[in-house]
Amino acid sequence: MADPASVSRRQLVKRRQVLKQQRRIHLGQSFWRLLALIGLTGLIFWVITRPFWVVRSPRQIQVRGNQLLSDTLLQDLVPLNYPQSLLEAQPDAIAQQLRQRAPLLAVEVDRQLLPPGLKVTVQERVPVAVVLPDQLGDGKPAGLIDAQGAWMPLTSFGLGPTAEQLPGLQVRGLQPQFQRYWPQVYATIHRSPVAVQSIDWSDPTNLVLATDLGMVHLGPYSPDLEQQIATLDKMRNLPNHMPSSAVAYIDLSKPSQPAITLNETSSPAVNSDQDAQ
Numbered sequence: 001m002a003d004p005a006s007v008s009r010r011q012l013v014k015r016r017q018v019l020k021q022q023r024r025i026h027l028g029q030s031f032w033r034l035l036a037l038i039g040l041t042g043l044i045f046w047v048i049t050r051p052f053w054v055v056r057s058p059r060q061i062q063v064r065g066n067q068l069l070s071d072t073l074l075q076d077l078v079p080l081n082y083p084q085s086l087l088e089a090q091p092d093a094i095a096q097q098l099r100q101r102a103p104l105l106a107v108e109v110d111r112q113l114l115p116p117g118l119k120v121t122v123q124e125r126v127p128v129a130v131v132l133p134d135q136l137g138d139g140k141p142a143g144l145i146d147a148q149g150a151w152m153p154l155t156s157f158g159l160g161p162t163a164e165q166l167p168g169l170q171v172r173g174l175q176p177q178f179q180r181y182w183p184q185v186y187a188t189i190h191r192s193p194v195a196v197q198s199i200d201w202s203d204p205t206n207l208v209l210a211t212d213l214g215m216v217h218l219g220p221y222s223p224d225l226e227q228q229i230a231t232l233d234k235m236r237n238l239p240n241h242m243p244s245s246a247v248a249y250i251d252l253s254k255p256s257q258p259a260i261t262l263n264e265t266s267s268p269a270v271n272s273d274q275d276a277q
Helices: 004-048 071-077 091-101 182-190 225-234
Strands: 061-064 104-112 117-124 127-132 143-146 170-172 196-203 206-211 214-217 247-251 259-262
Touching (some): 061 071, 091 104, 091 117, 127 182
Parallel strands (some): 061 117, 127 170, 170 196, 214 247
Antiparallel strands (some): 104 117, 127 143, 206 214, 247 259
16 A cells, blocks of 8 residues: 555645646746737837828828817917927927917827827817907007907917907907906806997996997996896887987996986986886
């Protein structure tokens, strides 16, 4: 009868041999996988650095998300030194510089291998008003402004001063100290049932609106603007009581006590509490 101790030793030796063999196989597989990965990485690097993977022209840049800015304008603004290797192109840096060069809220840049080029996805700033030059010269120069108060030159969108695509609202005298109030002012004016054609902020003590009811004096800007616009809405029937040519301006500096100033050639008229009904 075989010695049990001798059998156990033989089984142990055999098991060790099997484990060693499995370990060698595992190490061999890991080595070949690593070698394959290094080879694949090298192949990709070699392929990308070939002359084929180069941006040679702005027309190899695909632009998406733009409505006001033309593809050509944005393609020409992308900061690349042609010919530019795709591997050397830095999408984040390109996006940051493009935001500085164009009226854009957001930019995303991605490399594209087939066909070689870049994909640029943008979110434009939408101009809501034309900023007219201040007659005193201390306000904003001629340009455009969006709902958030960002000023843009007219040339940002490739537009001239008489382009049909310009916003209908005009602003004059938008001085730097008032620009922070612009988002609230525009939002309130935009919701007004009475159409507003222009805003004149040249006089800090009197914000003036040109409306369908005539000129409206609001006094200095204040949180009462919403109440002032609500009072103006109540006066929509004013043309039924007097011709607009007779009205010099509507005074809403005290929105609870609106007043109308008539032209000198008109009969004196007065307090507009009744007309506002």
